[in-house]
Amino acid sequence: MMADQVLPALVQRRAELAGELQKAQGHVQQLHADLASLDAVIRQFDPDYPVASIRPKYRRAETPAEHGAMSRSVLDILRRAGEPLSATEIASRVIAERALDASDKGLRRLMVKRVGMALRYQRTNGMVHEVATEGVAMAWGIAR
Template sequence: MNEFVLNGLVKRRAELAGDIENTHERLRQPVNDLASLDLVILQFDPSYVVESIRPKAFRPPADWSKRGEMNRVIMSILRQAAEPLTTRDIALQLLIERALDKNDQKLLRLMTKRVAVCLADYRARGVVRSEQGPGQYNTWEIAR
């Protein structure tokens, strides 16, 4: 019994060591690119202190969701609805529930697209159904 456990642990350690080696290899290229870029900057201004350039941190936009969060909110909105809702109505309610700016038309269009993609997936799985609604929007409800 211990032999099987030991073999599994050795195999897993080998996989992790391989992952680390692969990650180091992938990191070498950006490090080399950064060094080359520093050299080019110094060609233009030899006195420039390239170490003074602060890295730009990646910050996800406020409208991003954690995995599955948007799906749960959309389904909650549909469960509470007295009648079928348009894609845009669901997106607007989603903005309100997530305390985002509901007057930001660009954000509303983006969320409407995201809601439409989510609902299309749910429709393919038979969870929700849609009908042609007003304008270009479908109306959605939970499939009974």
């Protein structure tokens, strides 16, 4: 019977979600305690400081392109290509490898920008170099 297979999976998933919720609630409680401690220290320096008026500051969510993932992708693409490629060509291959929407012009511009940043960073590390080409676009190759 299908219910015999589905029910245990649903029960397991519910248990996992309940565990995540408990962990998150513990984290929220710790954040409240940390805020209360900071408020107390601020009031020690200035008892009249309006701590409630301090607006929250949100951190930007990390993207997959952070922590060297883009540089690794760029270097892998250049190694596999075996020939110099432009930043636009590399960006197109990154988009294809990550199964992103190749028709999104904004995404394409962003990827070309990130690829360019990764290439310039890797140039300072001696991993890639610029290659003279006949076309307008600058090509990049793996440093030997």
